[in-house]
Amino acid sequence: MQAENIIRDLRAKNINPIEVLFLNSMEIEVRINKEDFKAACLFMHTKLSSSVMALFAVDKRQVNGNFEIRCVFLAKEIPLWVSIVISVAEGFLSFDSLACDIYSSALFERQIKEMFGIIPEGNPDQRSLVLHEEVCPEGTLPLRKDFTPVQAVSKKEYQFNKVEGDGIFEIPVGPVHAGIIGPGHFHFSVAGEPIVNLELRLGFTHRGVEKLFEGKTLEQGLKLSECVVGDSVIGYSWAFCRAAEAILGVKIASGVFNTRAICLELERIYNHFTAISGIALDVGFSFPAQFISVLKERVLRLNKKLSAHRYLKGVLSLGFARNIFDKEAVAYMLDELKLIKRDIKEAQGILYGSVSFMDRVDETGILRKKTAEDFGVVGLAGRSSGVSLDLRRVFPEGYLQAGFRLVKKDRGDVLSRLIVRLDEIEESLRLIDVFAKQTDVLESPKINFPVQGHALGAVEGARGPVIYWLEVSDGKIERCKIVDPSFQNWQGLSISVLGNIVPDFPVCNKSFDLSYAGNDL
Amino acid sequence: MFDIINNSFKKGLLTEKFILPQDESSRQIDSAGEQLKKIIHKLYGRSLHLREVDTGSCGACESELIALSNPIYDIQRFGVDFVASPRHADALVVTGPVSRNMALALKKTFNSMPEPKFVITVGDCALKGGIFRDSYYAIGDIQSITGSVVLHIPGCPPEPIIILHNLISFLKQKS
Ligand code: SF4
Numbered sequence: 222m223q224a225e226n227i228i229r230d231l232r233a234k235n236i237n238p239i240e241v242l243f244l245n246s247m248e249i250e251v252r253i254n255k256e257d258f259k260a261a262c263l264f265m266h267t268k269l270s271s272s273v274m275a276l277f278a279v280d281k282r283q284v285n286g287n288f289e290i291r292c293v294f295l296a297k298e299i300p301l302w303v304s305i306v307i308s309v310a311e312g313f314l315s316f317d318s319l320a321c322d323i324y325s326s327a328l329f330e331r332q333i334k335e336m337f338g339i340i341p342e343g344n345p346d347q348r349s350l351v352l353h354e355e356v357c358p359e360g361t362l363p364l365r366k367d368f369t370p371v372q373a374v375s376k377k378e379y380q381f382n383k384v385e386g387d388g389i390f391e392i393p394v395g396p397v398h399a400g401i402i403g404p405g406h407f408h409f410s411v412a413g414e415p416i417v418n419l420e421l422r423l424g425f426t427h428r429g430v431e432k433l434f435e436g437k438t439l440e441q442g443l444k445l446s447e448c449v450v451g452d453s454v455i456g457y458s459w460a461f462c463r464a465a466e467a468i469l470g471v472k473i474a475s476g477v478f479n480t481r482a483i484c485l486e487l488e489r490i491y492n493h494f495t496a497i498s499g500i501a502l503d504v505g506f507s508f509p510a511q512f513i514s515v516l517k518e519r520v521l522r523l524n525k526k527l528s529a530h531r532y533l534k535g536v537l538s539l540g541f542a543r544n545i546f547d548k549e550a551v552a553y554m555l556d557e558l559k560l561i562k563r564d565i566k567e568a569q570g571i572l573y574g575s576v577s578f579m580d581r582v583d584e585t586g587i588l589r590k591k592t593a594e595d596f597g598v599v600g601l602a603g604r605s606s607g608v609s610l611d612l613r614r615v616f617p618e619g620y621l622q623a624g625f626r627l628v629k630k631d632r633g634d635v636l637s638r639l640i641v642r643l644d645e646i647e648e649s650l651r652l653i654d655v656f657a658k659q660t661d662v663l664e665s666p667k668i669n670f671p672v673q674g675h676a677l678g679a680v681e682g683a684r685g686p687v688i689y690w691l692e693v694s695d696g697k698i699e700r701c702k703i704v705d706p707s708f709q710n711w712q713g714l715s716i717s718v719l720g721n722i723v724p725d726f727p728v729c730n731k732s733f734d735l736s737y738a739g740n741d742l
Numbered sequence: 743m744f745d746i747i748n749n750s751f752k753k754g755l756l757t758e759k760f761i762l763p764q765d766e767s768s769r770q771i772d773s774a775g776e777q778l779k780k781i782i783h784k785l786y787g788r789s790l791h792l793r794e795v796d797t798g799s800c801g802a803c804e805s806e807l808i809a810l811s812n813p814i815y816d817i818q819r820f821g822v823d824f825v826a827s828p829r830h831a832d833a834l835v836v837t838g839p840v841s842r843n844m845a846l847a848l849k850k851t852f853n854s855m856p857e858p859k860f861v862i863t864v865g866d867c868a869l870k871g872g873i874f875r876d877s878y879y880a881i882g883d884i885q886s887i888t889g890s891v892v893l894h895i896p897g898c899p900p901e902p903i904i905i906l907h908n909l910i911s912f913l914k915q916k917s
Pocket residue numbers: 448451798799800801802803837838864865866867868872873897898899900
């Protein structure tokens with residue numbers, strides 16, 4: 222399958238693109254008429270067997286008087302990002318909703334309505350996601366270019382979906398939870414013990430991140446990208462760099478790639494530790510929980526030793542990465558990781574060896590493959606349900622030579638997610654070993670500012686694909702769209718707990734370990 | 743079970759001695775713990791309980807606060823603990839630039855705490871909004887919601903050891 226073939230087949234369906242742009246070897250853009258939007262998206266969805274990876278609007282009124290809607294699919298085999306693009310004129314602010322046919326588009330459509338006021342015609346649920354009615358008056362459309370904050374406060378209240386029937390009762394939890402954790406509101410409907418519905422209301426940590434990127438230079442944007450999700454500094458800044466580098470036409474040297482990749486794997490390892498420790502803690506098995514929290518601390522200290530920052534801030538720059546791996550540092554790191562590898566094996570033995578622990582996680586919180594695919598669940602959560610999508614394999618670069626192995630399980634329960642995490646840690650340790658052999662960082666490349674253009678950049682972060690879409694004009698960021706893996710995965714969580722009892726919710730939650738900050742942006 | 747016992751023996755005690763940095767007089771004391779315990783005893787009876795609220799942080803500040811309870815820092819040995827309810831708390835710890843959506847929850851949490859109480863902000867965002875200061879959705883001014891902030895711990899995020907140090911210096915002043 223080639224990019225050209227996709228377009229040919231699209232034409233055969235009587236959908237004639239206005240324009241096809243080959244942006245770079247990994248990205249094409251198909252501009253079509255607004256009427257063809259739904260048909261074209263459905264075609265890509267089935268042809269590429271891809272969920273909607275991103276769907277967002279861009280305010281182009283200053284350029285051509287229109288808004289633009291972009292729907293992004295991923296052709297895993299080629300590999301290629303395919304964007305379907307339509308224009309929406311100011312007087313007709315709507316487009317055909319995909320939500321009833323491709324469920325993974327539903328949340329994105331709500332986002333477009335919320336941020337731009339463009340109506341997804343036919344989407345049965347058009348409630349706001351992050352701008353809460355109670356504090357944010359109607360008519361606030363922050364991502365429009367002419368947005369000015371509205372001050373008056375509305376008194377509207379959010380309507381939760383109602384489950385009615387004999388013996389159903391509701392348990393509202395949050396936004397402030399008992400532990401040290403991000404805020405979110407969980408609305409359980411329970412019949413006796415089992416959960417029959419769980420509705421999530423998020424958005425409490427909304428900070429208007431996408432708007433903050435606007436008007437910034439690429440360097441300033443990079444700095445901000447490190448602060449979007451605090452435990453995914455490398456995932457976010459690397460994805461930002463990829464988008465920016467695609468616009469700039471900069472190719473990174475292999476030494477730079479290796480440095481970035483080692484950092485990304487370190488980040489993955491400590492994030493997996495957080496989740497595994499959380500799973501153990503939430504079933505009351507505190508010894509391994511504490512044991513693994515010590516391992517996390519060890520990785521953070523290793524990060525600090527390498528880069529002077531526990532979360533690796535300040536390592537990446539456009540086209541480059543700081544030279545943090547001299548011989549000594551590599552030796553130190555490998556020694557440290559050897560100890561961590563030994564310890565994680567022990568922790569694994571303790572977890573797998575406990576019958577009562579295994580009983581709690583086995584067959585708990587099952588997310589089936591079909592459901593995961595329908596909802597567009599990505600990353601680790603998807604791989605634990607049998608969805609074999611990992612950007613490290615789709616866009617292999619250095620991972621190919623390193624012999625990257627994809628870890629996958631099919632059952633989709635808490636245990637699968639635990640096993641996938643443990644196996645991924647092992648794979649990450651192996652990858653670091655390979656990459657560490659060649660980290661000779663070269664000269665930083667010459668970059669010509671200011672620049673124009675737009676591009677997409679993505680990496681497989683600890684939770685899944687982190688996607689940036691950037692548009693730059695005169696060296697300033699015009700629009701920045703971010704898709705965090707948590708955005709779709711939260712829905713996966715809310716489905717996986719159905720039929721389970723409420724006390725199992727925390728352990729399901731930890732096994733997904735989703736980000737509030739990344740979802741709310 | 744055997745694995746656990748075996749492991750405990752092999753690893754021994756992981757908790758690190760905590761020495762107050764930048765403070766000559768306390769360098770002679772092996773561990774600041776004893777001193778801190780006394781201060782907390784004097785000020786709060788037995789222990790100091792903190793309630794944490796995330797008002798829009800990126801998650802790293804929380805990660806560091808959670809780390810304070812791991813066996814290496816083991817903040818509980820000083821009589822400091824994070825509690826689940828504001829009703830049990832002596833102080834409120836706030837992270838994040840105060841998203842508009844969190845303003846009410848923050849206020850309610852603060853109002854539910856018994857007197858005397860005080861507020862600590864952790865991380866650059868928490869005091870004035872930090873990198874999110876210009877956002878349309880960050881209030882960035884926690885003082886307007888909770889009255890005063892008596893201690894701010896800077897950093898993005900501040901490391902656990904820095905949080906501990908700041909907390910201890912603050913309590914020392916207070917005693
Ligand atoms: S201060 Fe830094 S680490 Fe803390 S919440 Fe803000 S951006 Fe995140």
